[in-house]
Amino acid sequence: MTADTVTETTASGGGTLRPGSRRGAFGRVWREGRPFLWRRRGAVARLGAWSLVEFTQTFLTGFGVAQALDRGFLAGRPGVGLAWLALAAVAALPAAVTSRALFSRLADLVEPLRDGLVRRASAGALHEALTRPERAHTGAVSRTSHQSEIARDGWAGLVMALRSCVFAGAGALVGLAVLAPPLLLVVLPPLVAGWVLFAATLAPMAARQHAYLEADERLAAYAGALAGGLRDVAATGGGERLAGEYTALTRAQCDAARALARWSAVRVLALALCGRVPPLALLAATPWLLGTGMTPGALVGALTYLTVSLAPAVQALMTALGTAGGRLLVVLDRFTGRVPELPPARAASADAGADPAEPGATSADAGATSVAAVPRRPGAGVRAEGAPGHAPCGVELTGVSFAYGPGARPVLDGLDLTVRPGEHLAVLGPSGTGKSTLATLLAGDLSPGGGLVRWRPGEAGAGARPGPPAGTVLLPQHPYVFTGPLRDNLRYLRPSAPDAELARALAVLGLEPLLRRLGGLDSLVEPARLSMGERQLLVAARALVTPSPLLVMDEATSHVDPVAEHRVETALAAHAGTLVVVAHRPSSARRADRVLLLDGPRVECGPPSLLARTSSLYRELTGAPPPAV
């Protein structure tokens, strides 16, 4: 629940937001809530200290009335009576000033909770997006932030109600004891009985609340899916079926709401036992109390305590516990558990001119003994030599397989491939033949299910290593541009890139008009205001300012027009060490040194000119209709 633990916990896997069984929810929340409160014991103490004002004020309400009557109005001295009432009124005045301080101390307890929840939620959402992209929805993101607000409000309400009940209650009970100690004997039994009854309803009530919220969320999720696909519902004629399922969900939700209503009726009874029975008990006991020497003023004062102070405070706390409390528990429980650890930063790319030392080279040597030397094509290294400061890196795949799940057919099966250092390889194939998977494997972003992927930096004969070299860049098809300064967006892969290089990259890619439109490197970029093509070009510029021994582009120019795509690929081919392009258009293949054709079990590889002669699949994929290209 805390900000501090987010980065400290060493855990992985498992999402943070689980549907959570209600059983043990309190235990889980308490386990993490206790250290949170313990660290903030100072804030709790200060909150208590400021609440003493409320204690005094409550004490004087009843005591003042009693004294005003006994010593003033009933004793024929109205002046004294007025003085006591004035004292009670004056005791209320500090609250005008102190309640601001009180709420500031409340903020000390509430704001850190919200911060911690937001940190956890965003770590969880990021982790989920990284590990299970198919489950990452921005809708879940907004739901999460909404829940942290529910927790903030619920927690604040609970703290204030609890605090008020404790201090007003203490003021009233001390007042009763001072007025006439036997009053406590009369008042306490129903008060305790009421709390016992309430406590008994708390667990079932929380369970109903949990069921209600879950039913609500299921319904909202279903309605959301439905609302997003009405055209398809109408076109398929599946409306009846969806309406049936929706009705079942509304029915479940209605049942949960009715169960909740029944329990809130029980809560009214518990509340009555605490708030309404004590005055009756007082009346019934009055003849006896008067006999023990209680004054008329004390009777009126006691009635004031019970009706004006105690009953509202108890009601506020019970309401807070019964409604906001249940909701808070459900919401907090979703944030409990181990916070997933986000993957650490990759070794940053070496800046231009720096020595591209490879720290992992020695340990990798042992595993590389069986690897045959890579035949190096003359000419492949020429371009690499033109890009200073980062030696190109080759990749070897031996018998690589990958499947997306236990029941899945492998998308890549026993693939052997050698990407030579410094070459420009294009990957071509029909949809779903594993092109993106291959790109991710080449960049070291995914580990193969079977076989070996090894990276071989620099010259032939250099040691192969089990991890991708520092500065390996993968440009996915979806361009990530974030709301922030243009400069930060461009320096995303290399934070130290100087402005001159950024400007040059923009110029090379023909992005100067965009730069002018935005208003310079300091201007704010809002992705929603850029077209997908512009975003892909910005991302390409990002790669152009980052020295990279291995650059993998996964259809990263799919939204860019053919002319601009040509410009991007040429610039990046000249810039990067080794370039692998998952081709979106046939023209990308024609620009490459070699082309890898993927089509399920069929794999072909060779220079484009050769494949054009020998491969029918290649001709089908590239020679197909478009006369315009």
Place this chain on the structure above:
Amino acid sequence: MSGEPRRKDRRAEQEERAAQERRAEGGDGAPPDERRGLLAALLRRRPWPAAGVLLCGAGAALAALALPAALGVTVDRLLSGGAVPWQWIALCAALTLTEVALDAAVALLGGVNSARLTRWLRERALAGVLRTEPHRAAAFTPGDLTTRLTATTTAAADAPVAAASTVCAVLLPVGGLVGILLTDVWTALALLAGIPPLILLLRVFTRDTTAATADYQRAQATVATRLSEAVDGAATVRAAGTARYEHARVTAPLAELDVHGRRTWRVYGHAVGLSSVLLPVLTALVLAVGGLRLAAGALSVGELVAVSRYATLAVGVGAVTGALGSLARSRAAGARLGPVLTLPPFTHRGAAPPPGGPGTLELRGVAVVREGVHVLRDVRLTVPAGSSLAVVGRSGAGKSTLAAVAGRLLDPDAGDVRLDGVRLADVDPVVLRSEIGYAFGRPALFGPTVADAIAFGTRRPDPGEVRDAAHAAAADPFVRLLPHGYDTPLEDAPMSGGERQRLGLARAFAHPGRLLILDDATSGLDTATERRVQRALDRHSTRRTRLIVAHRVATAARADRVAWLEDGAVRAVGPHTRLWRDPEYRAVFHGESVPEQSGVPAVEDRTEAAR
């Protein structure tokens, strides 16, 4: 063939009348009195629980108002030192018990009533949404519609209980004032003098908090935006190893959020401080005047107790404003729900095209007008049974609208559409949907698993048919790559735009009828895969008539004939080879002939990027 539909018409009219009667009985249709507000409709739907809440609430309020007077008498009797006034104590107990029991009844009755009405409203709202033309429901964004179907209905269904509670809530302060006036006029005057500042304070309070929360919500939105962007760009974040950097960037505005959050608490504390002073001071004022009257012998101790209780009830205006607030929220929710509940339903006459018909599609003088603009004008087309017609044209030419009209996803504003001679507007919806299949560029898929998503429709095909359809749509290879193949839950299936398209195609193939309409349904497939699908389509449905909205030259070239749309009108119809001689026809494909491998073609993107 002309006699057949007329006979259907007669039967359809009977059915229509029967349906109208059903609607009138069940209150299921759009009620005629929607303008009079939802509250009336809700009260008519469940009158007794609302009346019960009103009666119980009023009873509880009356008991609460009688209690101080009884309490006063009891205290006086007790202090007089005479016999213990058991009957008065019993009266106090009875009044308390009544109030508590009635309060519990209000909680139960009210809660159950609102829950049932919520369910009723939700089902009615959804029925309305599903019954209408999709484009009318599309006037609401999916997020907005979701809210209206869930949170809005809950709030709206609360209206009867909120109205009853408001009436009861008004009883208490008014009754309190009456009670204090009846007991002692001078104390009543003291109370009335204190009330204006109270009202003033409530106004100050509302003004202050809104100003403070605006900043808070802005900072909050920044966090949410950054997180959504980072989640959206997860592939880059993972590849660049910047997850921790992103986490820091997303949570950076927390510092600002903290500042604004603390300010909201201070402002709130200020308002609470003022009210927490005002109430005790007001009570003290009433007690002071009452005390002086007591000293003067004009008031007894018991009456003083009663006065102070009545004063507390009288200043309990908060309950009234609270009740009024929730009533206002309910009514606002009702107003938001109105447009959903009054969506006009699709009409039909229960007709069906002749059984075994070949599937001839005719569009006769079809026009569609949106906001004064002719999206389609006087479209006259005939697609002979079993043939395929490609619809081409620049973006905005009306291709998708034509596809929607051809299968009655949209009613034309003029002209009519006929399938085997029967007007689509007359055909029973279930028959209509089993005879006409659709596949879209961005299909929405329904069902727990991939197999369910393909099987979704009027009829549930068996697993073999599902696989065959997936095969024909070139979806089988990638489905078998999923973690659990066809049984993979949809939400666990990582799918690209092109893969979703193929599931959408498979869904259409799994429900063969007379007519298949493909609206940009193969745009996300590479050319090789598209060709495979087309071949399967030609084989698979030799008897099916096809209408294909096409962007690619190759797709148009394969169709039997091409309809070339321009500005909503048919410019030419004929075989692709003949049209191809026209350079303007060729220009339609300029910039669109590039294979798109994912999602929807982003023509605007490309032209913009090229600038």
